Amino acid sequence: MWRCRAAIPWRPDEAKLQMKEAEKMGRIFAIMSGKGGVGKSTISAALAECYARRGKKVALLDGDIGLRCADLMLGMQDRVVFDLGDLTEDKCPLDQALVSHPVLPNLSLLAAPQMLRPSDVKAKKMKKIIDTLASRMDVVILDAPAGIGRGLKNLLNAQADSIIVATPDDVSLRDAEKLNALLAQRGEMNAGLIINRVNKKLIRRGEMMAPARIAAYLDMPLMGAIPESGEIYRALLQQKTALQCGDAKVTEAIGHLADRLMGIDTPIHEYYPSAIWKFFHRGGEAQA
Numbered sequence: 174m175w176r177c178r179a180a181i182p183w184r185p186d187e188a189k190l191q192m193k194e195a196e197k198m199g200r201i202f203a204i205m206s207g208k209g210g211v212g213k214s215t216i217s218a219a220l221a222e223c224y225a226r227r228g229k230k231v232a233l234l235d236g237d238i239g240l241r242c243a244d245l246m247l248g249m250q251d252r253v254v255f256d257l258g259d260l261t262e263d264k265c266p267l268d269q270a271l272v273s274h275p276v277l278p279n280l281s282l283l284a285a286p287q288m289l290r291p292s293d294v295k296a297k298k299m300k301k302i303i304d305t306l307a308s309r310m311d312v313v314i315l316d317a318p319a320g321i322g323r324g325l326k327n328l329l330n331a332q333a334d335s336i337i338v339a340t341p342d343d344v345s346l347r348d349a350e351k352l353n354a355l356l357a358q359r360g361e362m363n364a365g366l367i368i369n370r371v372n373k374k375l376i377r378r379g380e381m382m383a384p385a386r387i388a389a390y391l392d393m394p395l396m397g398a399i400p401e402s403g404e405i406y407r408a409l410l411q412q413k414t415a416l417q418c419g420d421a422k423v424t425e426a427i428g429h430l431a432d433r434l435m436g437i438d439t440p441i442h443e444y445y446p447s448a449i450w451k452f453f454h455r456g457g458e459a460q461a
């Protein structure tokens with residue numbers, strides 16, 4: 174395994190950072206993707222647990238209205254009585270909708286409503302909720318729905334740092350590029366990139382593009398590269414997050430991602446095609 178730094182350094186949006194510091198607000202990260210099923214919720218839950226274990230006060234907001242899942246990932250489904258929908262409809266105060274984790278008191282969840290549609294939630298109301306969370310927490314993680322629909326737009330009004338998750342396949346990368354362009358049109362020029370489900374063997378065989386190359390191709394700063402691991406699926410069955418999945422490489426990658434999001438310049442593990450593959454594919458390296 175090689176180590177390298179991302180080609181483009183990521184810096185949080187200075188204006189947002191200064192505003193949050195002035196108003197004593199915590200950091201807000203919006204974890205989004207163009208294509209669905211790329212691992213946003215897996216990464217959001219693991220990051221939330223990682224920061225909570227580091228002693229930070231964290232709120233995870235499940236923004237996937239109608240398709241709640243963060244409660245299951247954190248093993249908190251039995252604790253959820255009120256949700257984001259109840260909050261936006263003024264049926265309960267924030268303290269009732271915000272559920273504490275059974276083991277990590279620093280970690281709270283705001284579950285997504287099951288019966289509402291994204292258009293039922295007002296963007297202004299959502300911004301107010303996120304701002305209130307940020308005023309109470311060190312870190313707020315927004316687990317966004319896939320795509321560029323209303324559900325995502327509701328979250329984009331918050332002063333969040335945008336992080337796009339993609340897997341190393343063409344469809345996901347094209348959608349990530351499109352989402353990044355949409356964010357740029359809205360003035361969000363600073364989105365970071367996470368490449369999930371990185372398969373070392375496929376990269377060594379030249380069958381998968383390496384994360385640093387993908388980031389360079391998309392012209393985005395690489396925030397993290399999370400390995401593909403069957404342990405993540407097993408952890409989900411046991412209602413543990415990917416952080417606790419038992420695969421040390423996954424845990425390390427999430428820890429490094431958490432560092433980089435906080436501005437700590439941590440090297441990202443990087444993979445390259447094998448020397449044998451390079452020897453037989455001279456000139457064809459663009460594939461990897």
Ligand SMILES: Nc1ncnc2c1ncn2[C@@H]1O[C@H](COP(=O)(O)OP(=O)(O)OP(=O)(O)O)[C@@H](O)[C@H]1O
Binds near residue numbers: 210213215237369400
């Ligand atoms: N690094 C990984 N290795 C193996 N499996 C993974 C990895 N990351 C995520 N998965 C699996 O991929 C599936 C989809 O993950 P997840 O629900 O987090 O995606 P998502 O982007 O939130 O989906 P959606 O767009 O529907 O919200 C899950 O079964 C999860 O266990």
Ligand SMILES: [Mg+2]
Binds near residue numbers: 214215242
């Ligand atoms: Mg999800």
